[in-house]
Amino acid sequence: MKLLTGIALVAYVASVWGNFVNMRSLQDNGDQKVENKIEEAIAPLREKIKDLEKSFTQKYPPVKFLSEKDRKRILITGGAGFVGSHLTDKLMMDGHEVTVVDNFFTGRKRNVEHWIGHENFELINHDVVEPLYVEVDQIYHLASPASPPNYMYNPIKTLKTNTIGTLNMLGLAKRVGARLLLASTSEVYGDPEVHPQNEDYWGHVNPIGPRACYDEGKRVAETMCYAYMKQEGVEVRVARIFNTFGPRMHMNDGRVVSNFILQALQGEPLTVYGPGTQTRAFQYVSDLVNGLVALMNSNVSSPVNLGNPEEHTILEFAQLIKKLVGSGSEIQFLSEAQDDPQKRKPDIRKAKLLLGWEPVVPLEEGLNKAIHYFRKELEYQANNQYIPKPKPARIKKGRTRHN
Numbered sequence: 001m002k003l004l005t006g007i008a009l010v011a012y013v014a015s016v017w018g019n020f021v022n023m024r025s026l027q028d029n030g031d032q033k034v035e036n037k038i039e040e041a042i043a044p045l046r047e048k049i050k051d052l053e054k055s056f057t058q059k060y061p062p063v064k065f066l067s068e069k070d071r072k073r074i075l076i077t078g079g080a081g082f083v084g085s086h087l088t089d090k091l092m093m094d095g096h097e098v099t100v101v102d103n104f105f106t107g108r109k110r111n112v113e114h115w116i117g118h119e120n121f122e123l124i125n126h127d128v129v130e131p132l133y134v135e136v137d138q139i140y141h142l143a144s145p146a147s148p149p150n151y152m153y154n155p156i157k158t159l160k161t162n163t164i165g166t167l168n169m170l171g172l173a174k175r176v177g178a179r180l181l182l183a184s185t186s187e188v189y190g191d192p193e194v195h196p197q198n199e200d201y202w203g204h205v206n207p208i209g210p211r212a213c214y215d216e217g218k219r220v221a222e223t224m225c226y227a228y229m230k231q232e233g234v235e236v237r238v239a240r241i242f243n244t245f246g247p248r249m250h251m252n253d254g255r256v257v258s259n260f261i262l263q264a265l266q267g268e269p270l271t272v273y274g275p276g277t278q279t280r281a282f283q284y285v286s287d288l289v290n291g292l293v294a295l296m297n298s299n300v301s302s303p304v305n306l307g308n309p310e311e312h313t314i315l316e317f318a319q320l321i322k323k324l325v326g327s328g329s330e331i332q333f334l335s336e337a338q339d340d341p342q343k344r345k346p347d348i349r350k351a352k353l354l355l356g357w358e359p360v361v362p363l364e365e366g367l368n369k370a371i372h373y374f375r376k377e378l379e380y381q382a383n384n385q386y387i388p389k390p391k392p393a394r395i396k397k398g399r400t401r402h403n
């Protein structure tokens with residue numbers, strides 16, 4: 001009897017336990033399902049938090065470490081512009097401390113935004129027409145509108161930037177003992193009677209034509225450099241920059257490369273001014289930047305041409321861009337721009353001999369990079385519903401403001 005009762009009791013306890021275990025596992029399964037549902041719901045939130053964390057921890061392009069002795073404090077005027085921002089990238093990545101000064105007339109914060117917050121980088125919104133007080137070892141003086149439509153838009157401002165602005169920067173160089181490199185231009189040769197142009201050629205410039213604000217502005221800027229060198233002992237370098245192109249040219253720049261690429265990409269006619277027989281030679285921006293740095297750090301104080309000597313007519317150039325874009329755009333011939341230089345090609349023997357520099361990026365390779373850049377820009381602008389049309393190199397009617 002006792003045995004039977006014991007067996008019944010054990011059986012009862014076992015069945016109660018079994019039920020309990022079953023219930024627990026049912027409950028566990030339920031809990032698991034709820035947990036899975038919650039996990040599913042919060043997974044996208046977790047991803048969002050990860051993205052936010054990433055955007056807070058700013059990542060910079062890789063920067064070399066330079067010892068105190070080798071690290072220079074470098075000022076770049078116009079450093080948020082097309083050429084200036086590529087120069088900023090190179091000098092930052094080489095490990096220097098870079099201060100960019102720009103008044104954002106043609107420069108854009110976007111061009112240097114990837115450095116904002118970096119301990120070696122500083123961005124100052126300042127117009128070089130006003131004096132500037134900073135402690136630096138080298139000054140790359142690039143500030144000036146450079147495309148004909150931009151520099152003709154406000155000729156008085158262009159003159160002030162190239163004259164007063166250059167005086168201010170030379171004054172700064174003198175005060176702090178810095179070396180100054182002036183970004184001069186092939187436009188100092190005007191509509192040249194010597195071909196190709198070497199540094200000894202004095203040029204052929206119309207002093208009262210529409211281009212004079214820039215051409216003469218840069219010529220007097222060169223004069224100022226050598227006056228400060230002779231009279232005050234300031235170390236100067238003068239780069240005569242020939243036509244340059246590449247990513248970060250402004251959509252509205254109005255120079256031939258950006259105009260043709262944008263027109264070809266949008267299926268619009270490529271606007272050739274005049275018959276298209278005028279010639280130019282185009283260098284890719286990275287070649288120019290390497291040349292500028294080589295010149296700054298050389299002992300060559302006389303002017304040096306920096307450009308790619310591969311010369312093409314503007315019509316050939318239009319056809320090449322059409323081909324590379326794969327565009328069906330027509331070529332449209334418009335009236336000739338006043339005082340447009342008819343031939344231009346740099347003689348770069350001096351740069352080769354004294355700096356060991358010459359361009360290395362083939363034209364088509366550079367153009368493909370620029371085309372890729374402008375294609376992306378168009379997509380970006382389309383998403384923002386705004387596509388600026390390139391301005392033609394015509395003088396604007398009416399009064400412009402200058403300050």
Ligand SMILES: O=c1ccn([C@@H]2O[C@H](COP(=O)(O)OP(=O)(O)O[C@H]3OC[C@@H](O)[C@H](O)[C@H]3O)[C@@H](O)[C@H]2O)c(=O)[nH]1
Pocket residue numbers: 146147148184185186187241242243244254255256257259260271272273274278280314337340341393
């Ligand atoms: O849409 C266009 C734009 C320009 N052009 C022509 O293409 C040639 C090149 O014109 P750009 O405006 O690109 O440049 P430019 O050679 O006139 O001036 C440039 O010279 C060297 C640099 O210092 C400066 O960046 C800039 O002043 C000119 O003959 C111009 O008339 C066109 O045929 N169609």
